[in-house]
Amino acid sequence: MRLHYSDHFVLPLPEGHRFPMRKYRDLHDALARSLPDARFVEAPAASPGELALAHAPSFVDAVLHGHLDAAQQREIGFPWSAQMAExxxxxxxxxIAAARAALREGVSANLAGGTHHAGAESGSGFCVFNDVAVAARLMQAEVHRQARRLLRVAVIDLDVHQGNGTAAIFADDPTVWTLSLHGQHNFPFRKVAGDDDVALPDGCGDDDYLAALEAALARLWARHAEALPGLVFYNAGADVHEGDRLGRLRLSDAGVAERDRRVYAALRERGIPVAVCMGGGYGKDLARTVAVQRRTLELAWDDWRARGAVVDPTGDPAERR
Known part of the structure; x- marks a missing residue:
């Protein structure tokens, strides 16, 4: 299984900034120990043209060339720098790379991503560009060009914060279904309606969360009874965990793992490829956040193997039997 990373591009954040930049390197290191047979692939940079599939060209230009004004930078939560843009x-x-690999191999992941607050013309909430929106539209274009068929996409967003940017970008697009389970009283405080939004109360624990997830997945399959999605993006936020500073839900380690198992199993049973993004995670103890995200990727590895994937010793892409 391919794991795509960009953790060596570090933002020069001021002292005391609450964004846990170090978790990406820690996650990479932890997975290198627990999944030594996984293939770690350095992420390429998305081109301006690719970014413009989901974002206004003027916004793309402002980010890439440092033209964001002070208000835009405050909304994003990061000061502009060349490192931020890169x-x-x-x-x-x-x-994008994880989505391509998932279409070939069944399962792949980005060790970051899930930047679901970014809209077409602005960033927000530590999200600059919307990685899932760009990748979804690019995969649709590539599949249409190569196979002359429509690629239906679903986004299963289980970050604790509602995916308002993703919902807004795909609001009028019937080929992309957006599902979000999130904290009712959490950021963003003005939600943007997606195709299926499940607002959960503060303190929601394992049993209630998993019941809500099962019901939402049942609606997803019912909605697509005649034509299943050909690709799912899974935003597996660790900020639903009980130890998260910003989450306000109360899922245990076992509860988050069971969430992941159920998503992977449902997709595997239906033969749907999945590209995993890590989303948020702001634990009081950063090591616990990393452990939760590591387990999400270990379960993705198990799912990849359960689909019949084999490791190709030549270094060529693995193939599903």
Whole structure:
């Protein structure tokens, strides 16, 4: 299984900034130990043309060339720097690469990504570009060009924060279904309606969360009874965990793992490829956040193997039997 990373592009954030930049390197290192047979692939940078599939060209230009004004930078939550622009391009590139690999191999992942607050003309909430939106539209274009068929896409967003940017970008697009389970009283405080939004109360624990997830997945399959999605993007936020500073939900380690198992199993049973993004995670103890995200990727590895994937010793892409 291919794991795409860009953790060596680090933002020069001020002292005390609450964004846990270090978690990406820690996650990479932890997975290198626990999944030594996985293929770690440095993320390419998304091109301006690729970014413009989901974003206004003027916004893309402002990010890449440092023209964001002070208000735009405050909304994003990062000061502009060349490193910020490059990391944002690489994060999108990682999800593009993961989506391509998933279509070939069944399962792949970006060790960051899930930047679901970014809209077509602005960033927000630590999200500059919307990696899933760009990758979804690019995969649709590539599949249409190569196979002359429509690629239906679903986004299963289980980050604790509602995916308002993704919902807005695909609001009028019937080929992309957006599902979000999120904290009712959490950021963003003005939600943007997606295709299926499930708002959960503060303190929601394992049993209630998993019941809500099962019901939402049942609606997803019912909605697509005649034509299943050909690709799913899974935003597997760790910020639903009980130890998260910003999450306000109360899922245990076992509860988050069971969430992931159920998503992977449902997709595997239906033969749907999945590109995994890590989304948020802001634990009081950063090591616990990394452990939760590591387990999400270990379960993705198990799913990849359960689909009949084999490791190609020549270094060529693995193939599903």
């Amino acid at each position: 990391r944002s391009r690489r994060s999108v590139g990682a999800t």
